[in-house]
Amino acid sequence: MMFFAKLHPLIVHFPVALLTSGVVFEVYGSLRKDEVVTTAGRFNTRLGFWCIFPVLLVGFLGMLSLGNTEKFKDFLSDHLRFAFLTAATFLIAMVVSRYFRSRLGRVVYFLALAAGLVCVLRTGYYGGELVHRFNLPASGWAQ
Numbered sequence: 339m340m341f342f343a344k345l346h347p348l349i350v351h352f353p354v355a356l357l358t359s360g361v362v363f364e365v366y367g368s369l370r371k372d373e374v375v376t377t378a379g380r381f382n383t384r385l386g387f388w389c390i391f392p393v394l395l396v397g398f399l400g401m402l403s404l405g406n407t408e409k410f411k412d413f414l415s416d417h418l419r420f421a422f423l424t425a426a427t428f429l430i431a432m433v434v435s436r437y438f439r440s441r442l443g444r445v446v447y448f449l450a451l452a453a454g455l456v457c458v459l460r461t462g463y464y465g466g467e468l469v470h471r472f473n474l475p476a477s478g479w480a481q
């Protein structure tokens with residue numbers, strides 16, 4: 339439905355901002371050994387992680403209303419690929435921080451956070467191109 343294609347760009351900024359600030363705070367807090375910053379970062383990454391799921395769902399529902407995707411299909415598929423990679427890397431980070439509380443677990447956790455940050459920013463880049471270069475959702479309206 340067109341409703342979801344319009345809704346998706348409105349809600350995506352929450353996970354993007356929460357995950358970005360969360361990762362930056364967690365890295366900064368752990369380097370400076372500042373518990374307060376680390377805790378704030380953990381809160382943001384976790385809230386951002388849960389926000390990914392409604393965004394994914396709304397993205398899918400919005401995509402169903404798009405027609406003539408030929409012009410922007412490469413951007414759409416890159417956007418999708420990185421959306422899934424974002425969800426997968428943050429899922430790995432969440433599972434590791436919960437069940438693997440070892441030194442190695444901590445290393446894997448921070449690597450997953452860093453990879454997740456790159457993925458979410460790339461997802462946002464391709465999404466932004468869809469909206470601002472290809473004028474979605476208006477131009478992709480299925481007739």
Ligand code: HEM
Nearest residue numbers: 343346347350394397398401421462465466468469474475
């Ligand atoms: C981690 C999950 C996702 C994030 C962070 C994300 C992020 C974004 C961003 C930042 C934009 C541009 C908004 C703007 O410039 O105002 C966008 C647009 C878009 N995204 Fe996503 N997205 C995600 C998942 C998905 C999924 C799973 C789909 C489809 C299956 C999707 C389809 C679209 C489409 C079609 C647009 C163009 C606007 C529209 O027609 O709704 N996105 N996305």
